[in-house]
Amino acid sequence: MIGGYALVQRSEVSLKSIMLVPLVTFVLALLGSMVLFGFLGAPPLEVLYRLLIDPLASAYNISEVVIKAAPLILIAQGLAIGFRAKVWNIGAEGQLIIGAVAASVIPITFPESQNILMLPTMMLAGMISGAAWAGIAAALKTRFNASEIIVTLMLNQIAVQILYFLINGPLKDPMGFSYPQSVSFPPVAMYPLLSGDGVLRANASIFVVVLLSIVALIYVTRTFSGYTLLVGGLAPSAASYAGFSAKKAVWITLLIGGAAAGLAGVGEISGPIGRLQPSLSPGYGFAAIIVAYLGGLHPVGILLAGTFMAIVYVGADGAIIDVGLPPAAPVIFQGMVLVFYLASFALVQYRIVRIQPEARA
């Protein structure tokens, strides 16, 4: 209701227009970034080439896209289940960290182990501990009605401090000259690489991610509890009518989200990083929120959105080196994508109508 205009929700939003949103976002973000990059003195077309084409132009770059996409998609799939039910888990970053820290205890305790069960055990440990960390928010929400938004936000900050404490103390490599990092993990703690030559870093974790995306798809479209979570978001009463209490929805969605983020944490330490260190994630937990939204909170959409974001990330690193883009540019681009998405999403959902003067009370 600004300037005599208001948005009125369309009674029916066609599937076609929903599909249009990412496309509009994409075009707007590209235009916006061309203006921005041009302003920063980088040739816009060159930058576009680096951002979108170059990341797919070599086996190495594609492998990097896979590495980057895996955690984004995994976390976003978990978060989307919660977001659909209007459970606001903003704490994936902390859940990722806790998952990684807990899982890292195994290879740090048995650095010489050759037991092939180590990685599966770590994955389990990561999921359980990530879920447990998110479970704190679920418990406080269901027992005390404490906002999960605030609690998960706070738990992010606390998780970082726990990581710092442990990596400067018990989990530190005793032979590492007291630098804050753990021993390198043994091969059995690592995801197997997809190519044997050691050049490409992409590893088997992507299969886990794709598999879980399929599970998520089946869960939300084919199962009763997935359906109720979908309904639960729309109206609490509808969810309870379907025999599914609001409390249960809070627990299930937070535990799933936490487990997914924890597993993503294992993917980082058992993948590209190969040890525990103070910086585990360049904000995957927050970027995954963007991915979840960009993917329309739908498992297939998230798969596409995660891949797109990964392409842009990898492309941005190239653009920084090759065309002199400032390192802040990809961050701004990320923010821009989300802003445009939110705006264009609103525009397909609502119609702009002129309000008659007498209608304004």
Next chain:
Amino acid sequence: MFQIIRAPLLGAVLSMSWSGALFAQEPLDVAIVAPNAIGDVGWDHEVVRGKEVLEERFGEKINVTVIDSVGEGPNATRVMNRLVANGTDVLILGSFGHMSDGLALAKRSPELKVLHIGGYQNLPNFATFTTRHYQASYLCGMAAGYATKNQQLGVVAAFPLPEVLGILNAYVLGAQSVNPDLKPVKVVWLNAWYDPPRDRSSAESLISQGADVIYSLFPGTPSAVATAEEKGVYAVTTLSDNSAHAPTKHLCAGQANFGVVYADVVQSVIDGTFEGKDIFAGVAEGAMEVAGLSKDLTEEQRAAILAKQDAMRDGSFDPFTGPVMNNNGSEAIASGKTLNSSEIKSMDFLVEGIDSRLQN
């Protein structure tokens, strides 16, 4: 400033070429990777300043690319790989956190030569480099010992890592060598490389406890130095001459010159004599020197400091010569013994006269 990256623009699709082979006429491609944004003083500034020395010495024979704000983590690997794919022959890595990624890259690309600053692992094509910053620190300690009126020194230090402990210990030994009346030195550990508000608060906290010389030991920013200036106490710094941030109260700085070592390494690559060795360079090599000495020091005091520096240069003096006591009461360095390089690099004690305890 946006154009700080002078990259060889390779046009269209980059092939996955891992060869860093030298062709007769082609200039040698050198890339320097710095972990943070580049300021006018401090770690990243010094990492990148080495470029000037290289360009001056080798001119057209080399091409130097600088990339900043590449912290540790998965992105660092991608950036390094990209540089190598673009044809980089010599990669200079400016952060401890670049170590494992750099090692992996060096293993895969035998033609590539890597110089890593601040690490401790080597490969035939992966050399490491640490400055003997403790030498300059001893000299600045002397300056602090001369300048303090309250007999109270305060230190704002990053992490209790061996290199930092060495610098801190040498500083205190230097101060004690000229001032027997010194009170136990107070230390605040930031446990961060980078937290300007805490740099400042730490300095203020030390000043409130009577410290009249503040040693800013590797905090990421000149905040502690500027605070000292503002509060009217002396500032001592690491890495760069910080006089610009404390025009009247800058007492002394350990000035690092990474470029000297870069140049030697690049020369060895050109000559084909590169070795994956452990370089530990200090005053003798020109990699460290004392700078920005305050005018408040007397002629004699400055002369004493510079004489000590000369003694370090010709090898007749070493700060870590026993007897030195540990601050827990035991003996740290036996009488007549001098610590060797690896002992200095794995230092895990604080000397007597430091009012702080190590956690582990």
Next chain:
Amino acid sequence: MMDTIIFVLAGAFATATPLLLAAIGEAVVEKTGVMNLSVEGMMAFAAAVAFAVTYQTGNIVLGFGLAVGASVALSLVFSVLVLAFSANQIVSGLAVGILGLGLSSLVGRNFENLTMMAPANLSPPVLSELPLVGLILFQQNAITYLAFAVAFLTWWFLARTRHGRITKVVGEDPAIAHNLGFAVIRIRLFAIIFGATMSGLGGAYASTILTPGWSDGLIAGRGWIAVALVVFGTWRPLRIAFGAYLFGALLLGDLAVQATGFSVPPQIMTSLPYVMTIVVLAAVSRNALLIRLNAPVSLGQNFRPSK
């Protein structure tokens, strides 16, 4: 020892100032039922702009002005998304926050690691010479006094004025407020702009007075502490002011304790504000009446005046 105590007690005011400003701003926004999670981004952008302008022109007033302008500009993007397009508040806040952080790195890039002199603190003639109290209370920067004055005025506004009560009604039940004839969207817009102004002041204070220098990442989570403070203070300005002072003292206490030779793991001190916030939130949310008295009921929900 006395010096250390005075350092912590006096320093806590300075440390608390940016937290308090941003938290009061956010509290007012949340009182109207809007949650703006871009506080960290707004503070960072404002801090970069304030330092850049003040460093270039030497005019700190201009620096503060443009910093507030930058912060408000960001908040207008947020307002369009949330108020005009009814986009999700949480996601919109995060999006604008990311944008702000990116812009702060961009603006600050040419000013990395530069420092300047902090402007002198106020020291009113008689008061500042009082023993102890003078040192602790009356040698602070003008902005610090402003921050506590803003907290008090906000309390007065919300509790004692008609407009304050309207503001709260908007946050309690926007539909009722609308039916009563109040312009819900406009009130929320004003609140968001006020919040951005406060975040902007807080950010500018951090980079020009508290730590007169710029480095990327200068705000270092202070925006999130401010968001926590709003909850810790149960949306009440005076409690928030108390909380800000407490958090400020905690941040300094760690350093002061260290300098006396003892050592507490710093991570424990750093976590404390967040842990305390969770505890307080659980305690006030537990009781339906308590939470109704404190937290705005419609927090996070958009409102569209459909009819």
